[in-house]
Amino acid sequence: MAAGPLKxxxxxxxxxxxxxxxxxxDTFLVFFRPSGETHFLNFLSFGVLSKCSEQPHSKEKLAxxxxxxxxxxxxxxxxxxIATVIEQLDETGLLTPVVQS
Amino acid sequence: xxxxxAQHNRRDIASALxxxxxxxxxxxFKHLVSxxxxxxxxxxxxxxxxxxxxxxxxxxxxxxxxxKAPNILRRFIRPQVSPDxxxxxxxxxxxxxxxxLAFEMGMNxxxxxxxxxxxxxxxxxxxxxxxxxxxxxxxxxxxxxxSAALADQGYRLFSDEFALIDLEDAxxxxxPRPISLKQDSIAVVRDIVGADRISAPLSGTPKGxxxxxxxxxxxxxxxxxKAAAKLxxxxxxxxxxxxxxxxxxxxxxVMKLIPASTNYSLLGEPAFRAVLKxxxxxKAYELSYGTTEQSLQLIADIQASGAGR
Numbered sequence: 001m002a003a004g005p006l007k008x009x010x011x012x013x014x015x016x017x018x019x020x021x022x023x024x025x026d027t028f029l030v031f032f033r034p035s036g037e038t039h040f041l042n043f044l045s046f047g048v049l050s051k052c053s054e055q056p057h058s059k060e061k062l063a064x065x066x067x068x069x070x071x072x073x074x075x076x077x078x079x080x081x082i083a084t085v086i087e088q089l090d091e092t093g094l095l096t097p098v099v100q101s
Numbered sequence: 102x103x104x105x106x107a108q109h110n111r112r113d114i115a116s117a118l119x120x121x122x123x124x125x126x127x128x129x130f131k132h133l134v135s136x137x138x139x140x141x142x143x144x145x146x147x148x149x150x151x152x153x154x155x156x157x158x159x160x161x162x163x164x165x166x167x168x169k170a171p172n173i174l175r176r177f178i179r180p181q182v183s184p185d186x187x188x189x190x191x192x193x194x195x196x197x198x199x200x201x202l203a204f205e206m207g208m209n210x211x212x213x214x215x216x217x218x219x220x221x222x223x224x225x226x227x228x229x230x231x232x233x234x235x236x237x238x239x240x241x242x243x244x245x246x247x248s249a250a251l252a253d254q255g256y257r258l259f260s261d262e263f264a265l266i267d268l269e270d271a272x273x274x275x276x277p278r279p280i281s282l283k284q285d286s287i288a289v290v291r292d293i294v295g296a297d298r299i300s301a302p303l304s305g306t307p308k309g310x311x312x313x314x315x316x317x318x319x320x321x322x323x324x325x326x327k328a329a330a331k332l333x334x335x336x337x338x339x340x341x342x343x344x345x346x347x348x349x350x351x352x353x354x355v356m357k358l359i360p361a362s363t364n365y366s367l368l369g370e371p372a373f374r375a376v377l378k379x380x381x382x383x384k385a386y387e388l389s390y391g392t393t394e395q396s397l398q399l400i401a402d403i404q405a406s407g408a409g410r
Contacts (some may be wrong), residue, residue: 020370022377024352031373036366038373040356 010097011056012086014049019094021046035093043070044077045085049094056098059083107150115142117156124155124162128276128324129218129265131159132208136168136200138182144201144313148279148300151318164211168203170194186211193307201313202306205281212263212276213363219265219274220372223361226259226273227251232331233273234400235264235383237361243338243396246286249314250393251400253293258320259328268371271378272327277320279313287312289393330383332403333358336396337389344395346403347387354385 020031021041028046030039041049047066051057057065063082067074089095103126106114117123121135167185171194175181181194184207192210195203213221224237225248234251236244248261258277259265265274279300282290287310291299294314302312333354349357355376359365365372386403390396 020373022352024380025350027350027352029352029355029373029377031370033370036369038355038359040352 008059010099011058012048012052012062012090012095013056013098014052014089014095016053019049030094032092032094037092039092039094044081045089048082048085049089052095059086062086103153103155105150106145106152106154109154109156111142111146113156114146114154118142118145121167122157124157124159125149126153126155126159127278129274130163130212130216130276131161132164132166132211133158133162134166134168134204136182136204138168138180138197138200140198141168141182141200141204144204144300148201148313148315151316151321153321164208164215166204166207166211168200168207184208184210186215188215190214195306199303199306201300202303202308202311205278205313208278209262212265216265217364217368219267220365220368220375221363222264222266222358223262223363224264225261226264226275227256228259228273228275228328229256232383233259233328234332234334235273235330236334236336237264237358238336241283241338242336243286243390243393244336245280245282246289246338246393247336247396249280249282249290250293250397252280252317252320254397257323257326257328258316266375266379267327268368268375271375271382272329274327275320275324277316277324279315282312282314284309290314293393330379332400333380333383333385334400335385335387337387338391338396339389340391342389342391344390344399345388346399349385349387351380351385354380 018033022029026043028041030041051062051065059082063079067077119137123134125132165187168182169185170176171181171183180197182197182200182203183192183194184203186207190210222237224235225244226233226235227248236247238244245261252258259275261280265276298315300313302310304310335357388399
């Protein structure tokens with residue numbers, strides 16, 4: 001989890017070796033090994049997690065990549081929604097911030 | 102050697118209980134029980150009459166339960182009894198006449214907090230040839246009544262308290278202890294199974310009036326046979342409500358089973374994998390109903406629709 005307020009410059013990553021996932025009808029169960037907690041993710045939040053496990057992404061890059069992935073417009077998937085998902089995944093520890101120099 | 106409790110001499114049972122040498126074998130557990138109260142002996146002699154017991158300790162016991170007075174004063178003045186499962190746990194001392202409740206509470210605490218070979222979920226479980234039905238609900242939601250009603254329809258009773266889910270293959274293990282009945286459910290289940298299967302009610306307990314329904318001899322003989330889950334139900338009894346069944350996404354079912362488990366967080370990843378296996382092989386539903394007949398009809402309808410076969 002980020003120490004202090006989230007910054008626009010943060011990139012976000014996820015270590016896929018730390019979690020297990022299972023899909024059920026567009027919903028995902030994710031077991032996070034460090035916390036031992038099981039999380040219920042919708043397709044969007046799992047999309048964020050998956051993208052960040054490939055390489056670190058900024059909020060803008062994530063929004064753009066997910067719009068392409070799910071064929072959504074900027075109105076349908078605004079950056080503010082991605083920011084909310086990032087914050088929630090950061091709370092769980094599934095995402096961690098990387099400060100880009 | 103284990104023989105049925107009723108075949109032992111009552112004085113020998115009392116002596117074994119006093120010396121801590123009373124061993125009850127049931128399902129996957131051997132329980133070593135000690136206690137000295139007459140109400141405990143009466144209860145075991147009646148409600149546990151068909152269970153296999155030995156009057157000496159076995160080499161391996163999983164559950165060790167001592168029913169004792171909370172302090173020396175309460176052995177003699179207004180005697181009380183508390184379950185001691187061998188680890189620190191907050192319990193309420195009960196009047197001696199409530200020793201059966203202390204015994205059952207102690208057994209539940211032992212399984213809930215000490216058992217790590219299974220994922221334990223607070224649920225009633227019954228099974229037939231097609232598989233098992235898990236009914237996960239909070240106390241007072243009617244799962245014990247429903248378990249008793251289904252057992253009366255020919256299902257084998259696995260437990261009215263715990264689903265024991267195997268960590269390897271997610272099979273359910275029977276653990277058929279007497280069905281715990283509270284308040285109005287005592288009369289309901291008495292009407293279903295007959296008065297001879299119901300213990301003498303205990304009045305004024307912290308849970309209100311309580312009685313226990315004896316497990317059938319047939320179910321005890323089958324207590325070694327595991328079953329795969331075919332239905333996972335989340336029943337909710339509410340007087341006057343219209344009966345309704347809602348199918349759940351398996352992921353929703355997992356998220357409802359986790360808080361009902363007493364050891365999921367402790368077991369971690371193996372529990373996650375076992376619960377996934379469980380929900381892959383079964384259909385899950387939320388049930389709302391106002392009478393036992395309605396709940397039985399909902400389950401029959403679900404089965405008739407092809408789910409849970």
